[in-house]
Amino acid sequence: MEQVLSENNLVISVDAMGGDNSPRIVVEGINLAHKNNPDIHFLLFGDEEKISADFKRFPQMKNYCKIIHTPEFVRNEDKPSQVIRNKNTSMYMAIDAVRRGEAEAVISAGNTGALMAISKMLLKTIQRIHRPAICTNIPHKSGMCVMLDLGANTECSAVNLAEFAIIGNILARHTLEIERPRIALLNIGAEEMKGREEIHQAAKMIKSTHLDLNFIGYIEPHQIGEGYADVIVSDGFTGNIALKTMEGTAKLISGLLKGTIKKSIWAKIGLPFLLPVIFTLKKRMDPRKYNGAMFVGLNGLSVKSHGGTDSLGFSYAIDNASKLVRQHFVQTIRDEVEHVDLDELSQDILYDVY
Amino acid sequence: MEQVLSENNLVISVDAMGGDNSPRIVVEGINLAHKNNPDIHFLLFGDEEKISADFKRFPQMKNYCKIIHTPEFVRNEDKPSQVIRNKNTSMYMAIDAVRRGEAEAVISAGNTGALMAISKMLLKTIQRIHRPAICTNIPHKSGMCVMLDLGANTECSAVNLAEFAIIGNILARHTLEIERPRIALLNIGAEEMKGREEIHQAAKMIKSTHLDLNFIGYIEPHQIGEGYADVIVSDGFTGNIALKTMEGTAKLISGLLKGTIKKSIWAKIGLPFLLPVIFTLKKRMDPRKYNGAMFVGLNGLSVKSHGGTDSLGFSYAIDNASKLVRQHFVQTIRDEVEHVDLDELSQDILYDVY
Numbered sequence: 001m002e003q004v005l006s007e008n009n010l011v012i013s014v015d016a017m018g019g020d021n022s023p024r025i026v027v028e029g030i031n032l033a034h035k036n037n038p039d040i041h042f043l044l045f046g047d048e049e050k051i052s053a054d055f056k057r058f059p060q061m062k063n064y065c066k067i068i069h070t071p072e073f074v075r076n077e078d079k080p081s082q083v084i085r086n087k088n089t090s091m092y093m094a095i096d097a098v099r100r101g102e103a104e105a106v107i108s109a110g111n112t113g114a115l116m117a118i119s120k121m122l123l124k125t126i127q128r129i130h131r132p133a134i135c136t137n138i139p140h141k142s143g144m145c146v147m148l149d150l151g152a153n154t155e156c157s158a159v160n161l162a163e164f165a166i167i168g169n170i171l172a173r174h175t176l177e178i179e180r181p182r183i184a185l186l187n188i189g190a191e192e193m194k195g196r197e198e199i200h201q202a203a204k205m206i207k208s209t210h211l212d213l214n215f216i217g218y219i220e221p222h223q224i225g226e227g228y229a230d231v232i233v234s235d236g237f238t239g240n241i242a243l244k245t246m247e248g249t250a251k252l253i254s255g256l257l258k259g260t261i262k263k264s265i266w267a268k269i270g271l272p273f274l275l276p277v278i279f280t281l282k283k284r285m286d287p288r289k290y291n292g293a294m295f296v297g298l299n300g301l302s303v304k305s306h307g308g309t310d311s312l313g314f315s316y317a318i319d320n321a322s323k324l325v326r327q328h329f330v331q332t333i334r335d336e337v338e339h340v341d342l343d344e345l346s347q348d349i350l351y352d353v354y
Numbered sequence: 355m356e357q358v359l360s361e362n363n364l365v366i367s368v369d370a371m372g373g374d375n376s377p378r379i380v381v382e383g384i385n386l387a388h389k390n391n392p393d394i395h396f397l398l399f400g401d402e403e404k405i406s407a408d409f410k411r412f413p414q415m416k417n418y419c420k421i422i423h424t425p426e427f428v429r430n431e432d433k434p435s436q437v438i439r440n441k442n443t444s445m446y447m448a449i450d451a452v453r454r455g456e457a458e459a460v461i462s463a464g465n466t467g468a469l470m471a472i473s474k475m476l477l478k479t480i481q482r483i484h485r486p487a488i489c490t491n492i493p494h495k496s497g498m499c500v501m502l503d504l505g506a507n508t509e510c511s512a513v514n515l516a517e518f519a520i521i522g523n524i525l526a527r528h529t530l531e532i533e534r535p536r537i538a539l540l541n542i543g544a545e546e547m548k549g550r551e552e553i554h555q556a557a558k559m560i561k562s563t564h565l566d567l568n569f570i571g572y573i574e575p576h577q578i579g580e581g582y583a584d585v586i587v588s589d590g591f592t593g594n595i596a597l598k599t600m601e602g603t604a605k606l607i608s609g610l611l612k613g614t615i616k617k618s619i620w621a622k623i624g625l626p627f628l629l630p631v632i633f634t635l636k637k638r639m640d641p642r643k644y645n646g647a648m649f650v651g652l653n654g655l656s657v658k659s660h661g662g663t664d665s666l667g668f669s670y671a672i673d674n675a676s677k678l679v680r681q682h683f684v685q686t687i688r689d690e691v692e693h694v695d696l697d698e699l700s701q702d703i704l705y706d707v708y
Contacts (some may be wrong), residue, residue, distance in 0.1 A: 141609060151542060154550050188505060188594040196508050196591060221598040225606030237550060238595055240542040244575035245596045249603035252579030255495060256638065260631045270627020277614045277621045284610065 010039050010325055012318065013103035016046030017073035017090040018110025019307045019314075023047070026109065027054040029314025031061060037322045038064075043097050045070050045090040068093065074110050076307070080117035091115060095122050098300035104325045105301035107292075107317055112304055116152065119295055119302035126330065128337040131160045132297035134236065134304075135171060137290050137320070138246070140227040146171045146181075147224075149236035150243055150293065156235035158201035158349070159342045161185065165206050166336055167296050168231035169214060174327045175320055181230035183211055184219035186238060194218065202233075204349045209340050221245075250285070292317030294324075301329055364393050364679055366672065367457035370400030371427035371444040372464025373661045373668075377401070380463065381408040383668025385415060391676045392418075397451050399424050399444040422447065428464050430661070434471035445469060449476050452654035458679045459655035461646075461671055469658050470506065470649055477652035480684065482691040485514045486651035488590065488658075489525060491644050491674070492600070494581040500526045500535075501578075503590035504597055504647065510589035512555035512703070513696045515539065519560050520690055521650050522585035523568060528681045529674055535584035537565055538573035540592060548572070556587075558703045563694050575599075604639070646671030648678075655683055 014030065016023040023046050030042055041064050044051055048069035055061055070090040074083050086092060091110055097103045099122045108115050116134075125132055135148030146168050153160060165183050172181035185203055187195040192203075195218070206215045219229050221242055234242070261267040287306070291313040295302040301324055305317040368384065370377040377400050384396055395418050398405055402423035409415055424444040428437050440446060445464055451457045453476045462469050470488075479486055489502030500522050507514060519537050526535035539557055541549040546557075549572070560569045573583050575596055588596070615621040641660070645667040649656040655678055659671040 141606060154542070186595070188508070188591055188598070221595050222602030222605065224599075225602045225609075237542055238592065241540070241575050241592055241595055242599045244542070245578075245599035246603045248576030248579045249600045250607060251576065252495060253604060253607055255579075256635060257631070260634050260638075261628070264628075264630050264634075266627045266629075267631045270624040273620045273624020274615070274618075274628065275620075276618050277611070280614050280618075281610060284614075 009104070010322075011041045011043060011103040012321055012325060013043045013094045013097040013106040014045065015073075015091045015094040015106065015108035015110055016044045016051050017070075018108040019305065019309065020109075022109065023051045024054050025309070025311050025314055027051065027058070027061070028311030029318060030065065031058045032311055032315035033318035033322070034061075034064060036319055040318075040322050040325065041065070043068060043094070043103055045094040045097070046073065047090075074114045076111050078111055078114055080113045083111070083114040084117050084121050092118055095119050095302065098302070099123055103300075104328070104330065105303060105321045107303040107305060107321055109305040109307050109309065109314065115302060115304050116295060119298055119300075123298035123300040123302065125297050126299055126333055126337065128342070129163050129167075129297045129333070131156070131163070132295055133164050133167065134293050134295055135168065136243075136293045137175060138224070138243070139285060139290065140225050142227045144176055144290075145224070145227070145230050145232055146176065147232045147234075147239060147243065148296070149234065149239050151236045151240040152295070153236040155237065156198065158198045158205055159346050161198065161202035161233055161235065162205040162209070162342050162345070163297070163337070164233045165202070165211055165215070165231065166209070166340065167333055168233055169211055170329065170332050170336065171294070171296065171324070172230045174329055174332075175323050176230065178230050180214055182216045182228070183214045183231040183233065184216050184229035186221065186232055186234035186242065187218035188220065190218050190220065198235075201346070201349055205342060205345050208345050208348075210336070288313035289316055292320045294320070297333070299330060301325065363458070364676075365395045365397060365457040366675055366679060367397045367448045367451040367460040368399065369445045369448040369460065369462035369464055370398045370405050371424075372462040373659065373663065374463075376463065377405045378408050379663070379665050379668055381405065381412065381415070382665030383672060384419065385412045386665055386669035387672035387676070388415075388418060390673055394672075394676050394679065395419070397422060397448070397457055399448040399451070400427065401444075428468045430465050432465055432468055434467045437465070437468040438471050438475050446472055449473055449656065452656070453477055457654075458682070458684065459657060459675045461657040461659060461675055463659040463661050463663065463668065466658055469656060473649050473652055473654075473656035477654040477656065479651050480653055480687055480691065482696075483517050483521075483651045483687070485510070485517070486649055487518050487521065488647050488649055489522065490597075490647045491529060492578070492597070493639060493644065494579050496581045498530055498644075499578070499581070499584050499586055500530065501586045501588075501593060501597065502650070503588065503593050505590045505594040506649070507590040509591065510552065512552045512559055513700050515552065515556035515587055515589065516559040516563070516696050516699075517651070517691075518587045519556070519565055519569070519585065520563070520694065521687055522587055523565055524683065524686050524690065525648070525650065525678075526584045528683055528686075529677050530584065532584050534568055536570045536582070537568045537585040537587065538570050538583035540575065540586050540588035540596065541572035542574065544572050544574065552589075555700070555703055559696060559699050562699050562702075564690070642667035643670055646674045648674070651687070653684060655679065
């Protein structure tokens with residue numbers, strides 16, 4: 001393995017102890033993901049004995065995986081302020097492998113706040129990028145789009161939003177394979193003066209960058225599902241509100257549907273005919289497919305898998321991260337921001353106003 | 355009619371020229387609403403000839419309606435800055451009737467921005483209330499809840515949010531007939547320090563008012579559908595984002611469902627059995643039932659009906675407004691805020707911090 005690693009720099013570091021059924025789900029997930037990603041190698045951090053026990057079912061895994069024993073792991077109830085001081089946890093060491101340049105990305109199904117805090121502390125934001133963002137892919141009518149920020153920053157300046165547009169553009173190109181992603185700012189109206197001041201300024205800034213032609217202006221939340229945009233940019237508070245509202249509405253509708261069907265004898269007779277439809281829809285909306293919230297803008301990619309996901313869900317998170325690692329996502333951001341001085345642009349736009 | 359009006363002060367003023375099929379829809383809507391609200395009288399502002407023509411089908415309407423001719427009306431494309439200067443439109447005159455004390459509420463299906471601007475200018479905010487808010491009732495798993503602000507204020511202070519909580523509490527009592535509404539602030543997490551500073555401060559302020567026992571803390575968007583709260587308070591930007599995300603997600607799911615059913619011969623066979631379920635759900639989620647966005651916090655109630663609604667939808671907007679008028683909603687707000695000095699509370703909370 002040592003040798004393989006040095007020949008091939010496509011390495012993902014994994015916190016094997018995060019999530020509800022670790023390390024079993026993690027090991028199974030890596031095994032599944034390997035089929036689509038034979039070029040990716042993995043560093044697994046955690047309890048060596050437990051991981052090795054799970055490895056027994058997949059003996060070929062030792063060809064592309066290396067286990068690094070860690071004496072401790074982060075618990076769900078641990079506070080970020082505590083975990084950043086403990087260098088012996090599987091999460092800390094997995095992230096540190098990215099800092100040391102041994103891996104390009106880290107994945108964990110553990111404590112979200114801890115992952116964000118340690119990642120931010122160890123990896124630091126890319127030069128010229130002011131704030132990292134959380135993003136994920138979400139489904140729309142005819143495909144998927146990238147949405148960011150989903151909660152890393154409760155308040156954002158115009159510069160932050162413009163940076164998210166640059167990062168989101170690269171994400172859509174790399175993960176959704178869209179050559180020229182349509183970028184939009186999430187807002188409460190399409191007219192130029194609707195919404196908050198920082199959104200208006202961000203629009204002006206994005207128009208002054210290389211993204212000018214990709215930028216389609218403002219998108220209202222009810223248009224996301226229509227597939228009007230490939231990259232949806234907002235501050236973390238608004239993005240989190242929108243994402244959780246989507247979740248809640250989907251749950252409300254499916255709950256009402258189930259409840260009403262239960263009460264109708266006719267519906268129960270007709271239901272078996274609709275099973276193929278339900279199956280297709282379930283497959284289309286399967287949350288495991290969208291598993292993996294990415295923490296982007298740092299010197300290394302940090303991916304949070306859902307804590308309760310199964311091995312298939314974990315493998316999707318790896319798939320997504322692999323696409324980015326393979327295309328050297330972090331270096332692409334560095335290259336693109338090198339030619340855009342958003343702080344200067346921001347000054348120009350401010351002078352424009354007064 | 356003149357005599358009736360002076361005996362009975364439950365009067366609603368109506369802009370008969372607003373919306374897609376006015377004044378026909380408006381006249382039919384009033385006729386429908388009268389059945390549930392025989393105690394309410396109406397002042398109809400608009401083209402007398404057209405309104406009278408529609409009245410011919412309902413001759414009894416002249417017993418509880420009075421037509422006031424206006425030479426002009428507000429168009430959908432008119433800018434708020436223009437319409438506030440034209441005193442001859444049906445919308446302006448209908449709102450002015452509330453200012454003059456001839457009616458307690460005004461309803462229009464016309465230009466939203468114009469209705470807000472004229473209402474704000476003529477009715478002015480209630481003393482001690484700093485900002486008006488837009489609110490509506492939305493469905494959850496087992497009933498309905500009040501949500502505000504939905505777009506009147508893109509940014510809000512803690513004082514504004516606390517005021518919305520006071521108004522929302524009255525709205526839930528009067529329109530949903532909930533004796534002790536559970537009030538929550540919309541936020542991105544349940545923990546005390548999650549989200550924005552003004553939300554934390556608003557929570558402290560609400561706890562210091564008479565609403566202390568009704569206040570249940572923060573609600574996350576995916577919990578709205580669960581029916582955790584009866585009053586959901588947010589700034590207008592966030593509320594608008596949440597409302598439009600609900601709309602969009604519902605549309606996305608029903609679109610995907612229809613699209614998938616179309617492609618399946620089995621589903622087409624089973625579908626007729628599910629018609630009662632679809633009918634029940636449609637009835638439950640019927641947007642006409644939630645018609646009527648209320649502009650509250652002013653000296654008079656201003657209600658915006660959806661421009662494309664039908665007569666039943668318009669009658670629901672009247673129903674809702676009638677409940678508030680019958681219980682003298684505006685006076686109730688005045689009485690409640692008289693005993694709460696939010697500005698002073700706000701100072702106390704600021705001193706607490708430093």
